[in-house]
Amino acid sequence: MECGMHLVFEKRESRSRLAAVLVPVASFFASLLLAAILLLITKAPPFFTYAAMFRGAFGTWANLSETLVKAIPLMLTGLGVSIAFRMEFWNIGAEGQLCLGGVAAAWVALFWAGGLPHWMVLPAALCIGALAGALWAGIPAALNAYLNVNETLTTLMLNYVAVLFSEHLYYGPWRDPKGYGFPGTAPLPETAWLLRLTGRLHLGIVFAFVLAGILWFGFSRSRWGFETSIIGKNRTVARFLGIDIPRTILFSLFLSGAISGLAGACEVTGISRRLQQGLSIGYGYTAIIVSWLAQLNPIAVLFVAVLIAALSVGGDQVQMSMGLPAAVGLLLQGLILLPMLAGALFTEYRFRLIHENALSKLRAAAGKEPSK
Amino acid sequence: MNSSQNRQSRPIVEMRGITKHFPGVLANDHVDFTLYEGEVLALLGENGAGKSTLMNILAGLYRQDSGEIHIDTKPVSIQSPRDASVLGIGMVHQNFMLVSTMTVAENIVLGTRSLSFVPDMECIRTRIRALSKRYGLQVDPGAYIWQLSVGEQQRVEILKLLYRDVRILILDEPTAVLTPQESEELNKVITQMIGEGKSAVFITHKMEEVMTFSNRVQVLRKGKPVTVKKTSATNPQELARLMVGREVLFRLDKGPSQLGHVVLDIQGVHTIDDRGYPALRGIDLQIRSGEILGIAGVAGNGQRQLAEAITGLRHVEQGRVLINGKDLTNRAPLEIIRAGVSHIPADRISMGIVGNMSVAHNLAMKGYRKPPLFQVGVLRPRRILNFALRLISLFQISTPRPQTEVKFLSGGNIQKTILAREIDACRGLLIAGYPSRGLDVGATEAVRKRLLEQREAGNAILLISEDLEELYTISDRIAVLYEGRIMGIIPSHRTTTHMLGLMMAGVEYGSLPEELKTNTTS
Numbered sequence: 032m033e034c035g036m037h038l039v040f041e042k043r044e045s046r047s048r049l050a051a052v053l054v055p056v057a058s059f060f061a062s063l064l065l066a067a068i069l070l071l072i073t074k075a076p077p078f079f080t081y082a083a084m085f086r087g088a089f090g091t092w093a094n095l096s097e098t099l100v101k102a103i104p105l106m107l108t109g110l111g112v113s114i115a116f117r118m119e120f121w122n123i124g125a126e127g128q129l130c131l132g133g134v135a136a137a138w139v140a141l142f143w144a145g146g147l148p149h150w151m152v153l154p155a156a157l158c159i160g161a162l163a164g165a166l167w168a169g170i171p172a173a174l175n176a177y178l179n180v181n182e183t184l185t186t187l188m189l190n191y192v193a194v195l196f197s198e199h200l201y202y203g204p205w206r207d208p209k210g211y212g213f214p215g216t217a218p219l220p221e222t223a224w225l226l227r228l229t230g231r232l233h234l235g236i237v238f239a240f241v242l243a244g245i246l247w248f249g250f251s252r253s254r255w256g257f258e259t260s261i262i263g264k265n266r267t268v269a270r271f272l273g274i275d276i277p278r279t280i281l282f283s284l285f286l287s288g289a290i291s292g293l294a295g296a297c298e299v300t301g302i303s304r305r306l307q308q309g310l311s312i313g314y315g316y317t318a319i320i321v322s323w324l325a326q327l328n329p330i331a332v333l334f335v336a337v338l339i340a341a342l343s344v345g346g347d348q349v350q351m352s353m354g355l356p357a358a359v360g361l362l363l364q365g366l367i368l369l370p371m372l373a374g375a376l377f378t379e380y381r382f383r384l385i386h387e388n389a390l391s392k393l394r395a396a397a398g399k400e401p402s403k
Numbered sequence: 404m405n406s407s408q409n410r411q412s413r414p415i416v417e418m419r420g421i422t423k424h425f426p427g428v429l430a431n432d433h434v435d436f437t438l439y440e441g442e443v444l445a446l447l448g449e450n451g452a453g454k455s456t457l458m459n460i461l462a463g464l465y466r467q468d469s470g471e472i473h474i475d476t477k478p479v480s481i482q483s484p485r486d487a488s489v490l491g492i493g494m495v496h497q498n499f500m501l502v503s504t505m506t507v508a509e510n511i512v513l514g515t516r517s518l519s520f521v522p523d524m525e526c527i528r529t530r531i532r533a534l535s536k537r538y539g540l541q542v543d544p545g546a547y548i549w550q551l552s553v554g555e556q557q558r559v560e561i562l563k564l565l566y567r568d569v570r571i572l573i574l575d576e577p578t579a580v581l582t583p584q585e586s587e588e589l590n591k592v593i594t595q596m597i598g599e600g601k602s603a604v605f606i607t608h609k610m611e612e613v614m615t616f617s618n619r620v621q622v623l624r625k626g627k628p629v630t631v632k633k634t635s636a637t638n639p640q641e642l643a644r645l646m647v648g649r650e651v652l653f654r655l656d657k658g659p660s661q662l663g664h665v666v667l668d669i670q671g672v673h674t675i676d677d678r679g680y681p682a683l684r685g686i687d688l689q690i691r692s693g694e695i696l697g698i699a700g701v702a703g704n705g706q707r708q709l710a711e712a713i714t715g716l717r718h719v720e721q722g723r724v725l726i727n728g729k730d731l732t733n734r735a736p737l738e739i740i741r742a743g744v745s746h747i748p749a750d751r752i753s754m755g756i757v758g759n760m761s762v763a764h765n766l767a768m769k770g771y772r773k774p775p776l777f778q779v780g781v782l783r784p785r786r787i788l789n790f791a792l793r794l795i796s797l798f799q800i801s802t803p804r805p806q807t808e809v810k811f812l813s814g815g816n817i818q819k820t821i822l823a824r825e826i827d828a829c830r831g832l833l834i835a836g837y838p839s840r841g842l843d844v845g846a847t848e849a850v851r852k853r854l855l856e857q858r859e860a861g862n863a864i865l866l867i868s869e870d871l872e873e874l875y876t877i878s879d880r881i882a883v884l885y886e887g888r889i890m891g892i893i894p895s896h897r898t899t900t901h902m903l904g905l906m907m908a909g910v911e912y913g914s915l916p917e918e919l920k921t922n923t924t925s
Contacts, residue, residue, distance in 0.1 A: 252781045257764070257771055264757045271716065271746070271754050272768050273737030 054374040055324060055331075059338075061370035066363050075355055084360070087348020088341035094348070096230035100302065102340035104129065106239035107294035108318035109325065109332040110246055114287040115168075117250065117327055119263040120280060124171060124186030125291040126315025127193030128164035132292025133299040134197045135163035137216060137306035140223030140299075141205070152222040157296045164292015165285040167193060172284030176277035194311045201306050215307030225301035233301030235294070239333065242290060246329040259283055291315065320364065324371055339364060412440040414476065415602050416461065416492075416571060421470035423456050430456040432626040433470070438571065443593060443603045445617035445634070447610070447646055449843035451801070451813045453626040454606045455497065458573045461604075462494035463487035485514075493569035495560040497576050497814060498752055501548045507531070508544040511563045534565050538592045550678050552703035554585045561592065572596065572603040578612055581869070584701060584907075590616060608646070608843040610639035622646055643844060657855060660879045663692030665728070666832050666863035667713065672722035674708045682708035684887040685722070690832070690863040695854065697878030697895065698867045699903055705887040706867045707749055710834050713865070714746045715739040726832060740769070743831030747821055747838050749867065755821040758810030762802045763791035765809050765820055769828035798823040799849065815842050826853055833857055834865045839873060851877050871900060885909045 067077035088098045108125040115122035136156040144152045171185035200216070207217040226234045250256040258279055262269045269276055298310055321339055325331035346360020416438040423431040430453045438444050446454045459465045461472065463484040472479055474490050481487050487494075501510050508528050528544040535542060540558040548556060557577060564572055572593075578586045593603055593616065605616050613620045613634060620637065622629040622645045629645050667690040676682035683705045690696045698706060711717035713724055715736040724732045726742045748754040756765055767787045770776045775786050791805040800819045802812055809817060822838060835854060839847040854877055857864055868874050874881050874895065881898050883890040883906035891912025893902070902919050906912060912920075 252784075254771060254777060254782065257782060260760070261757055261768065264759045265753075267754050268757050268768075270736065271714075271748060273715075273735065273740040275735065275737065 050377050051326065054377055055326075055335075055371060058370035058374045061374075062363060062366040065366050065370070066359075069362060070359070073355070075353065080349055080353065080355065080359065083349050083352055084342070084345030086345075087352070088345035093230060094344065096232040098337065098340050098344045099236060100231045100233070100340075101344055102336040103233070103235040103239055103301075104294040104298055104314040105317055105321050105336035105339055106333050107235065107242070107297070108291045108315050109321035109336050110239065110242055110329055111164075111287045111290035111294070112315075112318050113322040113325070113327045113329060113332060114246065114259070114283050114290075116322055117256075117263050118259045118280060118283060120172070120175065120284065121183040122168060122171070122186050122284065122287055123183060123316070123319060124168060124189050124288075125294075125318045126311055126313065127186070127190035128167045128288040128291035129295035129298070129315050130190075130193040130197050130311045131167045132160035132164040132295030133306060133310045134193075134200060134295075135292070136160035136223075136296035136299045137205075137219065140219040141216060141306075144220045144222055149222045152220065153225065153300060156223050156300055157225075157293060160296025160299070161289040161293040164295065165289035167292070168284045168288025169281065172281050176280040190315070197306065197310065198308075201308070205306065207305070213307075216305045218305045219300065223300050224304060225297060227301065231302060233297065235297035235301055238293060238297065239336075243329040243333050250329065255279070255282070291318075317364070412442065414438065415440045415474065417473040417476070418457070418461065419471050419473070421457060421460060421467045421472075423453075423460060423465060423467050425456075429626050431460070431467070431470075434623065434626070434628050436621065436628075437631075438602055438604060439619075440602055441597055441600055442618040443597060443605055443616055445613040445620040446604055446606045446623065447608065447613055447620055447642060448623035449608060449646055449845060451625075451815065452623040452646075454623055455575055456626075457623070458494060458575065458604060458606060461487065461571075462492055462573055464494075488567055488569070491568065491570040492573070493564035493567060493571070494573040495557065495564065495575060495577060499553075499556050499560055501556055501559060503547070503549040505548060506544065507542055507546050507548065507551075507559050507562075510548060510559060511544075511566050515567060531562060531566065534562055538562075538565065538595055539588060540565075540592060554581055554702055557581065557589075565596075570601045572601060573606070574603065575606045576608070577605070578607070578609070581702070586612075610642045610646075613642060614639060646844070657877060658859065660695075660858070661693040661861070663861055665689050666692050666726065667865065668723075668725040668728070669713070670723045670725070672709075672712055672724060673720045674705075674712050674717050675720060676708060682887050683712065686887070686889060688882055688889065688892065690865060692831070692861045692863050693858055694880070695858050695864040695866055695878040696892075697874035697881040698865065698884055699869075699871065699874055699881050700884035700907055702869060704884045706836070706884060708887075709884070710746060710749070710836050710865070710867060713739070713832075713834060714744060740828075743829070744834065745769070745825040745829035745832070746834045747825045747836055749836030749840075751818055751821055756809050756817055759808055761806045762795065762800065762809055762812070762820060763788055763805035766791045766794050766805075766824050766827075769824050794823040794827060798853075815846050818842060819846065822850060822853065826857060829857060829862055832863045832865070834867070836867045837869065838866070839868075839870065847873075871903060874903075883907055883912075891915075 063081065070077040070080055087094060089095050108129055111128070112122050112125050136159065139156040139159045140152060143155065147155060167189060168186070170189060171180070171182045174180035174185055175182040202214045205216045207213070207215060209217070228234065228236070258269070258274050261272065261274060262276055262279060266276060294314065295310065299306055303309065317339060321332055321335050325335045342360040342363050346357045346363070349355045349359055350357040414437050416436070418434065418436040421431050421434045421436070422429070434453065434457055436457060446458065448454045456465060460467050461481065463481045463486050466482065472481060479490060481490065502513065505513070508524060508531055511531055512522060512527050531544045534540070540562055542551070542555055542558045542562065548559065551559070577589060581589060597603065605612070607613060617634045619631060620634050620642065621631045622642065624646060667688075669686050669688050672683055672686045673681065674683045686709060688696065698709065700706060708717055712719050715731070715734050715738070719732050722732070723730055726739070726744060729742065731739050731742060764787070767776055767790060770790065771782060771787070776783055776790060788805055794800070795802060795805060798819045800812075800816050800823065802816060809820060812820065826833065833854075838854065839850045842850060851873065854864055854866065866874070866878055875898070878895050880892055881895050881903065882892040883903060885907060886909065890906040890910065893912065899919070902915060905915060
């Protein structure tokens, strides 16, 4: 028998849980290394830059709270798109759903606040905001479920419609006449203000945590979660098993859109307290990266959202403190995805050293019954 | 099948000491393999014996852990299917490697090295037609793959290899998807290729095929080479024993049927196929509880549409489907499942199983809607696991763990997984589409026993099969389907192969010669 060892690259029997955790972490550090090269080219010391970014994002309570403020819409939209992605329904319309959620919340607060009991204004604004997001996601969902229209295109296109519609409102009919020509609506009445916990950190973070918990449970323990997973992995089998695919898609996308809509409603009632420019700044698109990095795990979405927000806040900080372009944060954001996707290979494959004697052991096990 | 076995020919492929290891399995253990020019070698073995693995190594899909390969007595390193193709090696896989949304011609030229940037499709089609004609492989180069029957898809796969001038042809269980007639045709194609000096390896677990197709036979058992023999110097019984390692029973005991009420009642059902052509043209049949009705016929004569029409997966244009007396025509699949209908789909990889989900979850895909797997509004992971463990041991599914993703299992074990799920969920009617297709002797025996058990338990079974042996042994009555019509329904003890053959070719029972109808076999 020959001696020696073999290095084999082989498929794992099942996805490794350890790898599922290690890969994103290792990818993050790999992306830091990659970005370090780019930083060196711009003559910025990478370590100090990273340290400054970290301090900028988490160094003080104020900074931390700012980071969390940025993370909230990412958490919510990240959760929203995760639901759709689970079914391999490519909802890239979170931006539009968020935007309309904000518009609807502002509409309730601006035009209905007087006719409602005080305590009802905020809940109504949030609910109508979520509903608007749900209906907006429902359009591509219905088109896909019943007419097989490609959802990637419809969700993307509807983003432009929603964003331009909101601009039309605060530049046009809803513009505050006392706003000195500044594009934006009048401030929302105080009854519609979302509670702030500290600084600008608002109650939206609680919504995100609660929803993440509910979704985590729903994904792993409900029939709906099981069915969405089957639909995502094989629609033919889902149909064969009697799963009502159109209904499941519609329901899931209502939910997906509602959560993104809630994100928008929270931004309007919690941060800007009026409808104005700055509502649509790409949260809905970044959400795609968030949910992907989190591997559609709702709990992981929370952490990844904070990380991405920290990169953005930290990037702004190094711009001020070190005179570096704020794009450093964006750069890192983009660079994270690359090693992450490459690293995903290791959740399914592994390198392994096999000794000859291990082989013969296997051989002995395999030959137990039939050998003579 | 031809005289080349006597010719002193040179070895074209030599594999020495091939060892290949997968997680937890030693698929090939120092296997030596020789293929001579101009011969058909049958590679025989049970599911998981390592036949496909060995040939996948030769075809460049896997790389061996150790061992060497010589082609034309020169050592070679085959790193990819492209390397194999350069060496003139091509393989028709068990699960076809075709792009279903592309045409036959496009599939055939896909990946050929000589393909120009803007291919001249007309020229390609002409060449394909010439090849079709030369080898008798009838297929329309302009048709889309999804429109073709499995048998036709296999022809495309073979044409793909012929188009590439392959001289070493590997066929992985090619007849598993074919009718007797199509097998016959395949035999002719192979004979012609051998006559032109090509060589072929024929992976199979059916002894009869070894006898009809091959010059030599190599038997593998649990990854190890058992023996190599001249086909003329052996017989099916000996091969079965070598393959399984013990004597195999070929007969099953079937008790008399205990007929109950009518479970399935199909009245004048018409459907169309995916292309919009009529697939079923007025089907009438009834199955009672405790009865197995076999459907015989050449694949593509409406079998799939029949199963789909009953299970609500295909629209019934005309006629009615009653289950336990209740009209369930064109109802949602879920409603039909709830009425107690189980379905083992013919197309198991694309319809029956989610490869990226675990064995346990796949087994739970029918039972997850109700207790005990689902209770007080939530799924019960522990119970799902126990449920899976029970089915795994009951149906002898060999999987490292219940959490293993199904795609890692062998074809036979995937089939067992579907079977386990559907039989367990069956409450009245079981539709079994080619349930033993691709299974080895031992597993086939087990499947047939399970079906008979279901019959004893009072379920009605619709058995669609192309294996006449299977239809004779376990069904009570046999219906022959031809171009969407039933040519006749006959008690299985009164059928003969000749009779079925005629009916499968479109002769109605009523028009059969009288002496055939009266001349019954034992």
